[in-house]
Amino acid sequence: MAPGLLKVLRETGPDYVLVDGALAECDRVGDGRADCSTKHERHGVNVQVITDPAGRTLWLSPALPGRTHDLTAARTHKIIRICERQGVPVLADMAYIGAGEWVTTPKRRPPQGELTTTGRTVNRALSAARVPVERGIARLKSWRIFRRARCSPNRMTSIAKVVLTLERHR
Numbered sequence: 001m002a003p004g005l006l007k008v009l010r011e012t013g014p015d016y017v018l019v020d021g022a023l024a025e026c027d028r029v030g031d032g033r034a035d036c037s038t039k040h041e042r043h044g045v046n047v048q049v050i051t052d053p054a055g056r057t058l059w060l061s062p063a064l065p066g067r068t069h070d071l072t073a074a075r076t077h078k079i080i081r082i083c084e085r086q087g088v089p090v091l092a093d094m095a096y097i098g099a100g101e102w103v104t105t106p107k108r109r110p111p112q113g114e115l116t117t118t119g120r121t122v123n124r125a126l127s128a129a130r131v132p133v134e135r136g137i138a139r140l141k142s143w144r145i146f147r148r149a150r151c152s153p154n155r156m157t158s159i160a161k162v163v164l165t166l167e168r169h170r
Helices: 005-012 070-076 079-086 117-129 131-141 153-168
Strands: 017-025 042-051 057-060
Touching: 005 057, 005 079, 017 070, 017 131, 042 070, 042 131, 042 153, 057 131, 057 153, 070 079, 117 131, 131 153
Parallel strands: none
Antiparallel strands: 017 042, 042 057
């Protein structure tokens, strides 16, 4: 019953969407090293979370191994391409730098330099606009299955679909 990203964007018609990746931890090892996130130093799967500006979870991606980088996961699930074709801008964090002109990301500090006052102000404004996606991820982490799943990482895609369906009908 969980809808796809294209269907969700057509139904809701948001002005823009917020995207971020979340690690759903698993205590069982599915594919060995691929499921181990080097950033979090834990086993799990990478789930891309898309919310609207109000913080409602619009879509959860199928699970990829925990080692998958957020930008790679977004490209794998064609999130950026679908949003661009639907005319929906994307706000993201620094993990998505290089995703293209349709994705707004913070400015990077130049090597051996500092950001300008304008650059810092833009980054602050973008961080403030991204608060709803962080709240959406925190809400997903309130589901115990996302904090510590006691099942195979291979089953996390179907679990994410169930949680998405329940969240949408709340």
